[in-house]
Every structure is written in C-alpha cells, then in structure tokens.
Amino acid sequence: MIQAHWFPWINQVNRDSLKADLFAALTGASLAIPQGIAFAAIAGLPPQYGFYCAIVAPIITVLLGSSWHMVCGPTTAISALLYSALHDQFPVGSDIYIQAVITLTFIAGIIQLILALGGFGIVSQFVSHSVMAGFITGAAILIIFSQLDSALQIKANRPDNLFHYFLELPDHLVLTNHYALAVSVVTVCSALLIKYLNRRLPHYLLALILGALFSTYINRDGGNVVTLERLPSMIPSFSLPNLSTGLVGDIFPSALAIALVGLLEATSIAKAISLKTNQKIQVNREFLGQGVSNLIGSFFSSYMSSGSFTRSGINVESGAKTPIAVILMSLFLVGLLPIVAPIFIYVPVASIASIIMLVGWRLFAFKEIKHYWRHSKQETAVLWVTLIGTLCFSMEIGLYIGVSLSICLFLKRSMQPVVKTIAPMSNEQGRFFHNAKRYELNTCPQVHFFSIEGAVFFGSLEHIEQKMVSLIRREGEKPYWIINGNDMTDFDEHGIHFLNSMIERHKASGGNVAWIMRSRWKLDKCEQYKLFDAIGKENVYPAKQGALGAIIPTLDIGVCEQCQCPIFTECPKKRSFRANQ
Structure with a gap:
C-alpha cells in the first residue's frame, strides 16, 4: 500500500532504467557545481552553501513529491529573494547573515508544510502565470546588475534602487578592470559556443574551467583578477537553526513571501515537465516535498530550495527514467566535490559573475511578454505592474502587488x-x-x-x-x-x-x-x-x-x-x- 502510493516507480526500475538514470545523474551533477557556486553568490552566501542545498534538497523532494523528474536545489529567483530580504538587516556573508538565511529556510519549510497538510495546493491557482513572468523578469534584471561589480571588478553596490544605481554607475565604470572584463567575455562566449556545438555538454562548468585557465594566464602578466577563496568542507554537517524570538520576528514576513514563491516555482516546473513525461502531478504532494525538504535541510546548512528548471530539463533530456536519477545526482555530487574543490581557488570571481548574468538573461520572459501583449491586456498589465513593482520597491513587494492585482482581476471576472x-x-x-x-x-x-x-x-x-x-x-x-x-x-x-x-x-x-x-x-x-x-x-x-x-x-x-x-x-x-x- 505504501509503495503503491509513495513509490510506484520502484516497479519500473530495471537494468535499462538504471543505465539511463546513471547517465542523467552524472550530467546533472556536473551542472550542479557551477550552479551551486553561482546561486550561492546571488544569495550572498559562500559557495559551499549552494552545494549543501544541491545535495540535500533533491533527495527529499523526489521521494516525497509526485514528480519523478523534477530536480530541486538552489535557484536564481529564491537566491535573489533571500538577498533582497536580508541584506539590509545583516552584513552579507557574515555568520549572523548565514544564520538568518538558515532560520528563514526553517520557517519557510514550516509554512510550506502547513499549506501541504491543510490541502492548500489550490492556492497556487490564484497566482497567475503573468505574475510569475513579471516577477522572474524583474528578478532577472536585478540579478544581472547585481553581478556587474564582480564581472568588471569595480566597487558598485548591488542595486536596491535602480534609479540611484544608474546615477552612480558611470563613476564606477571608469575604474573597470579590463582584465576582469576580458575574463567575463571569454567565459560567456565559451558557454554560448559550447552550448551551440553540443547542448548535452555541461557548458557552464566547461566555461568556468576555460575562464579559470584564461585568468591564470593573464594574472601572470599582472592582470590582478580576483579568484575564489579556498573552500571548507563540502559535506553538510548537522546544526540547529537560530530560533531566537527577535530573529524569527524580523524575518517571518520575508519567509512567507519566499515560501510562496518556492511553491509556485516548484509546482509550475513540475507541471511543465509533466507535459513531456505524461505524468500526473499532485500539487499537495509537491507542497509536502518542498516543505519537508526545507525543514530538514535547514538542519544541514541547506538554504531555501525549490524546483530548478535548468537541472530538471536536463534530467529529462538526458533520458532519466525514475527518481533514482535524482538520488544518484546528489550522491555523485558528494563524490565529485572533494575532487574538484582544490581547483576552485583558480576560478575567477568575474567568471562566476558572468555566468550568473547569462543565467539571468535566460530568465527573461520574452515569450510570455510577447504572448500577453498580443492576446490579453489584463495579463499584460499584471505582468508589467509586477515587474515594475519588483524593480522600484523590492522583490517581495513586487510579488505581493502582482498577486493582489491578479486576485482582484480574478474576483472581477467572477463577479461578471x-x-x-x-x-x-x-x-x-x-x-x-x-x-x-x-x-x-x-x-x-x-x-x-x-x-x-x-x-x-x-x-x-x-x-x-x-x-x-x-x-x-x-x-x-x-x-x-x-x-x-x-x-x-x-x-x-x-x-x-x-x-x-x-x-x-x-x-x-x-x-x-x-x-x-x-x-x-x-x-x-x-x-x-x-x-x-x-x-x-x-x-x-x-x-x-x-x-x-x-x-x-x-x-x-x-x-x-x-x-x-x-x-x-x-x-x-x-x-x-x-x-x-
């Protein structure tokens, strides 16, 4: 009975499926390395926290969720939301900042679990796709400009207010390190070229390697391109979140918004993948998987996770048959990290920043903007209001504005x-x-x-x-x-x-x-x-x-x-x- 409800895929495991899952797991693990570094940087965290999230979250969500192929872990939108929510309250990268991130993950996990146990999966239907498209596009713009300082090795602050940011930017651009700019260009061009030649190759990882080689070469001539620091242990260890009353009270509103975004992101990705796999998705089970994953993950230094569209898509394209591919992906990552960790000190920060900017560019909802512009004035308005709110106020406020407008339009349609x-x-x-x-x-x-x-x-x-x-x-x-x-x-x-x-x-x-x-x-x-x-x-x-x-x-x-x-x-x-x- 338990197997039939929770693990029906076990009966489909055979020699051929294991072979396919093994290849998909190796491919996904290679992608998780550059993504872990990049997304942790977006969140204002040291790189190892991106790896902790990529190891813990996928196993729990694939076992408890209904999607066999969705891969969870660190994501661009969640990482950007975490930074947006906490950087004003705590020094970015400090111990108290890291504690706040882990505590927020714990609280968000509880919120998601309550929604799952209460059968509130239907809540996801009240947030239209246009809200998410506007929110993700706004987040992508903020992400791109947030990495400009690292890509050019200048001292511009991350953009809280784009208007002030653009006013100050020209003064910083004159101090651009042209060697760092060259490394960024080489990294982006390498990633684009590798993907063009063979979409199945880990183009982000290979681009980082090429960027590291180029950086090492020009640093010999005094390029002074900054590289990553040596990383500590790659294996997550058990620790308790800081549940002090003051900290919980300060971050609870942000935890609520991020929990909602995480659920919407995961369920939308699970549904998108199901169109290719013909698998039935149960929204409440996805809520359960996300909630338990973030709750347990917070005890192993894993920060807030959700469904990763890139890794999930590659998992399907690589031929994964069962959830074993996702489980093996995490295990392979544990095995790969000690091997590749020593070379991280050669990876330039500019390469990481340029990869993040490329990821941000690919998040732009060009197709959705064009579609809504042609077919629905109301959805176009929702998209642009959400996007502008995200850019002008904050990511959380932009999301709340978009959701509120979407619900108002829904009520209006219901009343007519x-x-x-x-x-x-x-x-x-x-x-x-x-x-x-x-x-x-x-x-x-x-x-x-x-x-x-x-x-x-x-x-x-x-x-x-x-x-x-x-x-x-x-x-x-x-x-x-x-x-x-x-x-x-x-x-x-x-x-x-x-x-x-x-x-x-x-x-x-x-x-x-x-x-x-x-x-x-x-x-x-x-x-x-x-x-x-x-x-x-x-x-x-x-x-x-x-x-x-x-x-x-x-x-x-x-x-x-x-x-x-x-x-x-x-x-x-x-x-x-x-x-x-």
Missing part, C-alpha cells in the same frame, strides 16, 4: 458572468446555439433565449441584472423567456432569490418562463432554495429541445405567421413548409 441571448446556427453536423450578438443571428420575436455562464452569487447579481435589462432593452419586451442554466458554475441563496424575483416580475406582467438544467446537484440546489416555486416544476427541462418543444406551441400564431425569419426547427412556419414539400 457571461449573460447573453443565444440563437441556433445549423451546419452539416447539426444545430448549435451561439451568442446572437457576436454572430449577428436573428432571434425569435416572442422569445428571449438567455444563457448565463458563470457563478450566480451575491457579488455578481448587479452585473447579471444590468446585462439582462440591456438585452431586453435592445431586443424589446418579449412574453416568453427561456433561461439556460446548464453553464452556471455555482449559485448561492442570494443568487436564487434574485432569479426568483426577476422571474416573478416577468410572470406578473403576463410572461412565461422555461428553465433548462441537466445537472442533478444543480437541480437539487435550486429546489432546496425554492427556485422552482416561481418557475413551476413543469417548466424545467434538461435540454433546449424540450423547452422549445413546450413553449413554441403556446406562442401567438399570428406573430409566427408574419415572422420573416423562423429560426427554430420547431417553428410552425418551418413545420408547415416541410409538410408541403
């Missing part, structure tokens, strides 16, 4: 269900009812055929009434109403009371109403709220044909005979025409 008159269109496949106004269809002079699509609740009643009054005013008063309720998604007692009032007013003026509804639970709810007392149960039909068949024989035959465009197959004029053929 589609109310339209429909009319039939026939083709070789049969008869279908469509929006009469949009398709310029003729309507019956005696029947208003309404369709309501969406929720009928207290917040949408004013909009529904305005739309129905507008439609009646446009087409004129008609004695018969047919209301199609099959597309109503939900309704409350206020909504039913409102419909009752409108129907009773229409019947009091001599009109008649037919109701179309097929769903059993909707019918039960309508009956519970006594909607059918006003309509009459005999006027409730499961389909349009039944309602038309009942109402049309009761129409004024004189009006029907003068009608120049009978639109229903049930119309007397059409029946008469067919009978004479």
